[in-house]
Amino acid sequence: MSWLVALLVLSALIFFHELGHFAAARAFGVYVEVFSIGFGKRLVSFQWLNTRWQISAIPLGGYVKMKGQDDLDPGAISCDTDSYNCKKPWQRIIILLSGPLANFALAWFFFYALALGGPQALSPVIGNVLHESPANIAGLQKGDLVLSINEERITQWNEISDAVKSSIGTLTFRIERGNTVHILTVNPKISETQNIFKETIQQRMIGIAPSGDTHTLQFTPLTALSYATEETYTSSLLIFQSVQKLLSGIVPAKEVGGVVSIAKITADAAEYGWMSLFFFSALISVNLGVLNLLPIPALDGGHIMFNLYEMIRRKAPSEAVITQLTIGGWVLLLGLMSLGLYNDITRLMQ
Incomplete structure (x- = not known):
């Protein structure tokens, strides 16, 4: 049962991340073709708000497919007014930022609920x-x-x-x-x-x-606001520092965890009650927000860098550069995911 709860929590965190992108895109008049939880083969889908909502076979993330944007084909563009690539760079940046910001907001909500519940x-x-x-x-x-x-x-x-x-x-x-x-x-x-x-x-x-x-600890609905804000900031800073230490070699690569570790920690937390589950869900949500802001081309942070370049240089990077960097980003991400999975399996065997 705890593993089912872990899967639902992870799916909810991914859903809110993609919902952030979806809401910002629709606010700027961008047509969203697909809203997917998971990758790969479509298992369940339905049409709503002129968008296909679906659950896919591989529960390792999710995506929002907007008209004029395709990570698997960075050169795919559309000149229609409702396409992503026809929006101003600052509008695209807001759309890209909205996913991580949704994760930070969700983490804040979890911490706020914890404060009202009386944390130890x-x-x-x-x-x-x-x-x-x-x-x-x-x-x-x-x-x-x-x-x-x-x-x-x-x-x-x-x-x-x-x-x-x-x-x-x-x-x-x-x-x-x-x-x-x-x-x-x-x-x-x-x-x-x-x-x-x-x-x-x-x-x-x-x-x-x-x-x-x-x-x-006793909090009123008002004092809980500052507690939630401080905890969200502190956990975000800690994860930024962890990434920095990992890149500099201070934190060894064997400490990198994958989706199995995340699911196991969430499942263990669920067994200790809702407060423990909310706490670790908040940390994972912050983790998703921070990692997606990294300047890796396949992630939101990489796309933000492309748009900042366009704002500064007054022209977009060439399709060849975007394609090469995006492919490189996917290779790096798959490498990190493989490392995390390898570490997870090694820990389970030990």
Whole structure:
């Protein structure tokens, strides 16, 4: 059942991405011939709004086929007023951006629903203090509840981490120990650690770890707006950084996952309830939005680059250049998909 939920979630994310393209295209008067979830042989289809809507055999994505645009034949053009290629470059860019933006909007909705549902967060309770660390020297102890740092209220553990990392000079901790409140001064020191990409970095630290206690965050419909916006921005930035680290070789190629990994993570999340499912669905939706903005010719980002070139140079790239780059883009994408599938199979076998 969880795998069926995973398939439905992935199909929904793809649907909203393509719906973004569809809505923008129709807004600019572009005739949309086909709206497809999946590739390959058509399984089910129907005609609505002068467009053929279909589900295809290979559930690895989807596409909106607009008049005058064909990735498999970049030279295919139409001079009719309702064709994609006859629209101004800035209009085409909006049509192309609308798919990824729909994914970001959907992720925002998931995060907003999570906020209203009451997400769990690590409580600012100290679980361990390293011997002879700045925290130990200052007198912090296991079980201390951190109330504020430099008079800034602390409500969850990540706020302690952020305060220490961004600090300059000493920090004034206000903590609750038993039934009494203590004021302690901590002097962070620069230590060597690893970030989430396993890079060795220098960072201000005080030598404490969380207890593992959690509490429920409470949001009103109004405060949930900022939570959803911040989470969408943070996850988008993280994925952009992940792609950058992958291209620079910091993140090894074996970490690349494919559709099997995505489906498995989504299926596992579904077993833990709707909040877990919404959280991972939001991350996957952001992932789709970011990856489609990469300047690879077969993706939305590549087509945006072509249109930016046309806006700057006042002329479109030659058909030969577009064709060669698009074919190269498809080769690169198929290579990445094959790598992801290979890694997925290797993980399953292990």
